[in-house]
Amino acid sequence: MTTGINRRRFLGQAAGVAACAAAVPMLSAGPASAQAHGGGRGPADLIIYNGRVQVMDRHLRTAEAVAIRGGVVIGVGRERDVRRLAGRRTESVNAEGGTVLPGINDSHLHLGGYGLDFPPFTIEANFETIQEIVDSVAAAVAVATAPDSWIRGQGWNENRLPHPPTKADLDPVSGNHPVILRDFSGHMMSANSHALRIAGITRDTPAPPGGIIGKDADGEPNGVLRESAQGLVTPHVPPYTAEETAGAIDAAIRLCHAQGITSITDPGITLQQLAMYGGKYGAGTLPLRITALIMGGRHPDQVREMLDSYDPLRGVDPRMLRVAGMKISVDGVPTAAQTAWLHEPYLDGSNATPVTQGDTIEEQVANLHKMIRLAHDAGMQVGTHSTGDAGIDAVVAGYLAAMRANRRIRDPRHYIIHGDLTPPGTLRTMARHGIGVNMNATIKYVLGRTLDPHLGPERTDYQWPYRTALDSGVKVTSASDAPVTSPSLLQGVQSAVTRAGQFGGVAGAAERITVKEALVSYTRTGAWQDHAERWKGTLEPGMAGDVCIVGGDMLDTDPSSLVELPITGTVLGGKVVYDGKATPAIAPAAVTRRNTRGAARLNRGACCHNHT
Structure with a gap:
């Protein structure tokens, strides 16, 4: 070849x-x-x-x-x-x-996470068996120079494992090292006993809103943390240095170039990340067009705090670096984690609830709508992570309420991030009101038919309804959500056209689109999402x-x-x-971390990150 x-x-x-x-x-x-x-x-x-x-x-x-x-x-x-x-x-x-x-415009890509989720920063956990994951941790422990340094990994996929990695699996090989392994989607984490102790998680620790602390048969935490429960551990993990982060971003940009990507939307960044991007732009070391969404949190007070703290960048070409708006989240994912909020429950009878703060679902939805309204009134485009049909309907209702209440903000182009199970009627409503949707054909490839036991065949087929959305007149963009999956245009187009899964089978032939339609979603419509269709996205x-x-x-x-x-x-x-x-190195060769060395994972099909 x-x-x-x-x-x-x-x-x-x-x-x-x-x-x-x-x-x-x-x-x-x-x-x-x-x-x-x-x-x-x-x-x-x-x-x-x-x-x-x-x-x-x-x-x-x-x-x-x-x-x-x-x-x-x-x-x-x-x-x-x-x-x-x-x-x-x-x-x-x-x-x-x-x-x-x-x-190519990858309209949902976590640039910092993409660069940091490879060796030498993070070890591989994308394996078919628990034993291979355990062996990867053991290999990292064997080369760690500090006896109590953190071991970080990611990539495990519950859909192909007998169960998520637990502390019982990790403890025998981790010694005195705290260990955290994120799954490929970033919505689950496995932690060993040492990491749980550092975080103070016991059988009596209450799960935060929207989070789940896994328990064993005796009622003790088993090390599996879902959604916001991951936040109990992450504050205790040593942050990467500014130098390491900057080097990882440089490597991620080179990897984007190798995939034909010239523009991205980086969703849910912190103000510190924005400042780093601004510094790199000023130094002439940001060769990528970045549209950013700042993180809005999970309560109206957090949105207010972010808006009060946000200071727009000055002296920056908005065609290279621009803050378009704010990212919010309403639910998790409809994978084996079962944290997407659905109208009809999962096949086992369970359901998720919103991840926004509140004592009841009604209060959580009310807070969601307040968050949307605050960002809308500030003139910000809002992208909301929403995968389940109940969550999507709540978000669209919030968008409509905000737009009707403040019509001075014209053409905000709010959009649904992911939109896995957007109902057909909701798609028609979105089309009428200029609300877009950002879909993920590469994740569809990774999941394939593996959600049948959770959603059933009909919903699994419908997940990411490209055909229905386009036929309804919705502006549909495509994105990798890297590092959840590789930011591959070719894999994305292939998956949108064939709907074939990584582990076999076709999920949703009725939702197939054409090659040209898929290419539009990676180019011209991505520019539309950025309010940039008058200067990029076509030749x-x-x-x-x-x-x-x-x-x-x-x-x-x-x-x-x-x-x-x-x-x-x-x-x-x-x-x-x-x-x-040849594809550039994943990370600068000169950068090493004493606590994150492990198995190499070049050319992998999917990886993970700490986002939603």
């Missing part, structure tokens, strides 16, 4: 090509040209040719080549016409017949010169084989940031 375009052929001088011609037939720039930044005059800085260019405009037109100058697309069309925009110093990229797309003239090159014709490839195609190039603002070489 081709691993990338030959470097000399990938980036070369267009010497000898005629200088810029005056008038060349191009696709119409439309309204985007009025919003163009950069561009300037003179010949193109970069021309990408010999490609199957998917412009991704509303007509889904195709072309052969694209020219960029000053970070902006100045021409797209027939190769012979685009070549007339070249000058002596114009660089050129031979796409070698591959698919040329607008830069029309006047739009951002962000490009992803795939080594093959995505529209002519068997959809079940899309993931086998390589990403051969990534361009950000007219500059090549990835040339198809």
Whole structure:
């Protein structure tokens, strides 16, 4: 399989090509040209040719080549016409017949978590057996230099294990080390006895709202903590240093470039993370477009505190770093954890409740609506983590109430994050009121049919109803939720089109969409979610010169084989940031942690993080 375009052929001088011609037939720039930044005059800085260019405009037109100058697309069309925009110093990229797309917009990716959830920071726990997880912990303990350092890991998937890892599994090999292992979704954690003792968790410890403390047959904590119960332990875990975090972010950005990603939405960041991004932007070391949602917490008072503390960044290009709004959560996930809030209970008769604070469900929903209203009135876009149909309906009701109460905030584009089980009627309501949904085809691939024992076949098939949502007129974006899954465009498109699961079977053939529809969800609609559709998301003239090159014709490839195609190039603002070489190192080689070494986990299919 081709691993990338030959470097000399990938980036070369267009010497000898005629200088810029005056008038060349191009696709119409439309309204985007009025919003163009950069561009300037003179010949193109970069021309990408010999490609199957998917412009991704509303007509889904195709072309052969694209020219960029000053970070902006100045021409797209027939190769012979685009070549007339070249000058002596114009660089050129031979796409070698591959698919040329607008830069990929992963509209829900936890950048810091993605970089930190790999060795050397975190050990592997994504295995098929409990024994393999135990062996990974034992290996980390064996190389730890401090006798009481924390061992952190993630990736275990209850859907493929006989049971979650418990303290009974971890204690025999962990010595005096506190151990925490997060599951692949970030909604569950396993802790050993030492970690439970440090956190002060006993049989009498009450679970926080929306959280569950697992118990053994004797009523003692078994080490399994679900949802907000994880927060009993996490404050006691030593934080990573600023240097480690910054290095992990750098590595994560390189990994994004290797997947063709030029824009992300980083949801639920702290003000400290925002300050770090601002510092990196000021230092010229933030080569990724970041739209951020700051964390809103789980009570109206926490939203007020965040709004009072938030100080907008100054002197920052909003096309590179922008706070769009606030993230809120209403429930968990409809996996084996069974923490999504449903209208009809799980097959075992249980159900979850909202994770917002309150003594009753009515009070929790009222607090949710107050949180939404506070953020809306502050002019912030609200993205709310909601997976169960009951939770989604509560969130949409809150959005509608806030928009009706304060119509001065026009076109807020509030949206549902995940939206696993959004009812058809709710989708129609969302479409009428401009409420979007951010779905996760790559997580659908990881889960497949494994939710049948919890949701039943009908709800498992419906989970992530791409087809129903698009047919209802809802703006649907796609995202990896990395590090829950790899931020792979190709896996995401393949999964949205085939609905095939990692462990076999097809879950929801009726919800399949086309390759082009999936690509729109990763490009143009992602720009819409960012309020940026006038300057990015397509390859029309006047739009951002962000490009992803795939080594093959995505529209002519068997959809079940899309993931086998390589990403051969990534361009950000007219500059090549990835040339198809091997995937970069997960983390800087110079950075090591005495307490987190363990089994290597390069090229894994899914990973996890400490978010919702």
